[in-house]
Each structure stands twice: as structure tokens, then as C-alpha cells.
Amino acid sequence: MSTDAAVRSCPVALPTDRTDPFDLPPELAVLRAEAPVTRVELPAGGWAWLVTRHSDVARLLRDERLSADPTRPGFPFVRPGLRAAARAENRAGQFLRMDAPEHTRLRRLLTGDFMLREIRRLEPEITAMVDTLIDGLAGGEADLVSQFAFPLTSQVICRLLGVPYADHEQFQGRSRQLFSRRHSEADTQRFAAQLQAYMGALVDAKAAAEDPGDDLIGRLVRRHLRRGEVDRDEIVGIALLLLVAGHETTANMIGMAVLTLLEHPGQLARLRTDGGLAGAAVEELLRYHTIVHFGVPRVAVEELTVAGQTIRPGEGVLALLAAANRDPAVFADPDAFDIGREARHHLAFGFGAHQCLGQQLARAELRIALLGLLRRLPDLRLAVPARELSYRTDMATYGVHALPVRW
Template identity: 50%
Template sequence: MTVAPLTDLPLWPPINLDRDPLVPLDAVERHRFSGPVTRVRLPTDTAAWLVTRHADVRQLLRHPDFSADLTRPGFPLLRRLTPAAFGSRQGGFIRMDGAEHSRLRRMLTAEFMIKNVRRIEPLIRQTVDRALDGLRDAGPPADLVTHFALPVPSMVICHLLGVPYADHDFFQERSRTLIDRDAPPERVQRHAQELRDYLHRLVETKVAAGDRTDDLLSRLARDRVDTGELAVDELVGMAVLLLIAGHETTANMIGLSTLLLLRHPARYAALGEDPGHADGLVDELLRYLSIVRSGLPRLALADVEIGGQLIRAGEGAIGVLSLANRDPGAFDRADEFDPYRQAQQHVAFGFGVHQCIGQPLARAELRIALVELARRFPRLRRADPDGRLPARDASVVFGLEALPVTW
């Protein structure tokens, strides 16, 4: 088989500032990356296999011979960074495999079970109401991202972890650096270390004090660190992961979901008047928007065939969630937004052992936020309907920089 030169391969991920923010790839880009498995060039001048079909992405993400450990030689990094730029990997179980990953993940599984998330729904509602008051007081017009989409998940995850929300500017700035593919390596390394240092001080304070408060970090300090099951540095790594994932992803979903619903005013109105279909709507929003658009990278540890293509040991593969969620082989009229679709089989949260552990919390926050927004702001609309919306196209987690609204 003839292997195309690296320079002839299409670059992944594409940057297109003119693309509709609700569309993962435009028609030209879809054609360029068409095919179940496509060879692509990464920004690091290395090659990888792009996996785009729903069934193939699920196979890739659940297969034990594909590693999520970015410290392995040959791992398909999407930006020019050495793994050392991220600091210690201790506790960051999302980038671990096998028993190492399972040991840490099991310590958090019960925390994010549906029954536990339901118990904190009153807290989520209070947080949403407070943020909506802030949106009301800021306008009209006002930026929905600044005054609503970002504060809601930030306040909730801070409360759950026991992180002072007063420090949100500090950790939000550093979180955004760590998921920005265009951020200079030295800034990534500095901000990663500053965030770890901040959380290390917080964790050590909780451990030393034998803190009896009921936040997650205090419970893990008492139940896991004090018993020797978990090292302080591991708890810090878990805190970094949960803090970043706990607010960036949901904040971007709230902003994009609002934009999409404002393009469907009848559906937006129905959400506020009759929220009974909100759970199904949330799944369709997750499928249709798929904010982790650059995909989930993996490294083959053995030869594995995916979608008819042999991926050899040592080669990288990327499961593109956004294209898998718009695969016509898995969803009828896959490129259409259908609020009544049964879309539960989407892969917006990943798949397999690394599937997002916080998805019950994310679903609850998104559902409550959108229902209450539609209920309290039934006349909500874009302040500048023809204006271009700045998007975070270079971010690992896609979203809007701003969404000016009025009512």
C-alpha cells in the first residue's frame, strides 16, 4: 500500500472562524475528512487515523489495546507540547489506563451517581436563580456567557469540591489556558503549575485540619488520604481534573444550547411552558452540538482493525465525537436538530471506561439552566442577530466567547 506523504494529508483539527458555531464541520470540511477512517496530519507534524463513524468510534474508545496515556511515546498530541508541560500526571485518571485508571475512578463513582445528583438539584436551582438575577441586573442587553452560562457550573462545582468561588477568575483563566491548543507552551506549563499549587494548598489545609465539612475534597481527604489509599498529590490531580471539566464543558453547552434554541423560538417557548420533555431535549442538544470537536486521541498498543482499516501498534487514532454523533448510519436525519429525537446512544460524553464520570451532573445543570432561562426570560433573543459570534475554535472544548442577548 502506498502511504501518502505527510504534507499531502489534510490538517486536523481544522480552524475555520467563518463556520457557523452550531456546525462542527462545513460541507467542504466534511468532504475533506470523509471516510470511515482517514489519515490526517496533526499540528505536531505527525500522522494519525481519524475515526468518524459512530460504531467505529465506540469500538476505538472501548478497545483495551488503545491507550489514553499521553505520556506514551507516539501519542497523537494535538498541540506542540511535551507531556511535562502539563505538570504531574498524578490523579489525572482521564489519561490513565487499566488498573491505575480504575483505582482512582472508583473513588469518585458514587459521588456522581444519578441519585446523588438528584439530591443536590435544589442547590443547582438556587445557583441558576442567582445567576439569572445577575443576568437580569446586567441588562438588557447583557452577555449570556459572562452572566449566566459560566457562573452556573462554576458555582456548582466550587460548592461540590469545596473550592472558594471568590477565586473563580484565577482558576478559570488557568483552566482556559490548559484547554487552548494555541496557548504558548511556557504559559501552559506555568498555568498548570499555578493551578496545582493553588489546589495543593487547599487540599493540604483540609487534610491538616481534619476538615469536617461535607464537600468532596474534604471527604476524600478524610476517607482516602488519611487511610493511605490516596496520596495528597493524587487528590490534587483529581481536583484539577474535576475543576476544569466541571465548569468549562457545561458552560459551553449552556451557551451553545441557548443559541440553538433561540433559532427555534417555538421550541424555546415550549421548554419554559412545559419542561416535561427537557431530558430528551438535553440528549439531542448533546448529540447535535458535541462540544469536544477535535476528538479523543488514543495510541494503539497492538495492531487493531477499525472500520476496515488496520491501525498498527504505535500509531495514533482520534475518535471524532461530533462526526460520530452526526453519522447517518446511527441517526436518521443526523444533521437535523430534532428536540423529540431519542438520542440517548450519542457519544458526546465519550464511551467505554473513560466515559465522562460527571455526566449526570452535567445533564442536570443543563436541563435546569435551560428550563429556568426559558421560564424567566420568555422573550429572550439575540441582541445583534446578524452579528458574528466569537467562538473558541482552538479550544479542546468548543464554545462561544460571548452571546449578547436582550429581552
């Protein structure tokens, strides 16, 4: 049997079990060293080529022979929920899972709103939100996930989009359910429909108003809907994509960032004495955890070869950002957490055409949240040992379900 045939016929299960909450499943380091492109069985059924080296992941995510469109045959689904997201009725505006030219058309409508300059303008408001949330933490004990990280990132994305924060329980609960690997396809479809109905009503109200407002949805209505460049369902889909992608990821990253710093007192002390390290610390935290921990899925539309392995049209690919970000060929001593390292070329926000649109916003939120917590709560410490926390191993984004702290 040729090597190619042997690899194709003997898939291993996608490694998902961690032995340490701060490290990846140990099999991944072995695969990265010995079989950097290998066939794996996926938890939701089917199989894909698992790609684990930084150079291969970066190259593939720029390769137009791979598609992000989940309606194509062979597209790999790590979670059953993604299958529901692939249905035609859920796809309008969801450019994360589209290819050029549709992806380019929709993404271009938003790039101005997410540029560094625009995000800088929001920073004073984010700082005020951080301070108000810290003011509200009473009694010397709190869960930083539910009482700080989620409220902060939801308030920020609501402010940006023009969604009333008073409705946050509706969309926060639904989007949490969308991210869970536990729900069936039918459940996920129901949650998606509820979110669409909620956002549809909001967009309709703005479209009917004489002045749709100077928030992102209002601007899409005024600049693009009224000129016929997008339709109503596309705006609903774009707003939902931003709402869901924008708060869940960053909230989990804030939780993991605080936990990681508290568990590395030497690094925490460095950051406390030199706030100028905050930007580098944020990059290292993003690299170290890479919370989109099951990677990004694609399907080949043409034959291509990577690391000597042929990938045929219709075969799925899972670009494992988390394994790439621990690649010793790129990051010295990659399993060490070191805020002094140069980590900016990490792939935690993906790479290529779909690289995270909200990355400057996420960076600003993380930096402001961390500096605010360190400044205002100098005695911050865990209320339970890190090993007793409940980790989001079952969710599309890694993190902690709760982070009980004292100060």
C-alpha cells in the same frame, strides 16, 4: 502501491475550518462516507488515524488495545498544551489520561459522588444558584456566558469539591488558558503549575484540619488519604481534573444550548409549551454540538484493524465524537436540530472506560439552567445576529466567547 500504503503516505490536514458555526467542517462528512479511518496531520505536529463513524468510534473507545496515556510514544496531540499535561510532574491523579489498573483505582474513589442519586440531591441547590444569577441580571441586557454560564458551573463545582468560590477568578482564568490552542507548551506548563500550587494549598489545609469537611475533597482526605489509599498529590490532581473538566465544558454547552434554541424558534416553542421535553432537548443539544469537537486522543499498544484499516502499535488515533454524532447511519437527518428525536446514544460524553464521570451533573445543570432562563426571561433574544458572534474554534471545547442577549 497497496491501499494501506497509499493511505499511510498521503495524510490530509485535520479538517478544522467550519463554514457554518452550527455545522462541522464539511470535509468530515466526505471522510466519514469515503474514508472512515484516515491518516491526518495534526495542528500541533505529527499525525493520527482520524475515525469518524459512530460504530467505529464506539468500538475503539472500548478497545483495551488503545491507551489514553500521553506519555506513550506516538500519542497524538491536537494542542501543544496537552504535551505539557503529559509531563510526569503534572500527572498525579489525572486519571483521564491513565489506563487500567491506575485509572480504575482512582475513578472508583469518585463514582459514588457522581451517581444520579447524589446529583439529584444537589438539584435544589443548583436551582437556587440559577435563580440568584438570573435575579442579578439587570438592565435588560447581559452576556450570558460571563454573567450566567461560567458563574453557575463554577459555583456548582466549587460547592461539590469544597473550593471557595471567592477564588474563582484564579482558577477560571488559568483553566481557560489551559484549554486554548494558542498557548505554547511553556505557557501551559506555567498555568498548570499555578493551578497545582493553588489546589495543593487547599488540600494541605483540609488534610491538616481535624474535620476536613463534608465536601468531595474533604471526603477524599478522610476516607482515602488518612487510610493511605491515595497520596496528597493524587488528591490535588483529582481535584484539579474535576475543577477544570467540570466547569469549562458545561459552561460552553449552556452558551451553545441557549444560542441554538434562540436560533430555532420552532424547537424553542415546543420546549416552552412542554417542559417535559427538557431531558430530550438536552441530549439533542449535546449530540448536535459535541463540544469536545477535536475528539478524544488514544494511541495503539497492539495492532488492530478498524473498518479494514490496520493500526500499528505506536500509532495515534483521534476518535472524532463530533463526526460520529452526525453519522446518518445512526441519526436520521443528522444535521437537523430536533429536540423530539431519540438522541441518547450520542457520544458527546465519550464512551468506554473514560466515559464522562460528570455526565449526570452536566445534564442536571443544563436542564435546570435552560428551564430557569425560559421561565424567568420569556422574552429572551439575541442582542447581535448569531453570525456575528465569536466562536471558540481555537479552543479544545467549542462554544461562544460571549453571548449578548436582551429580554
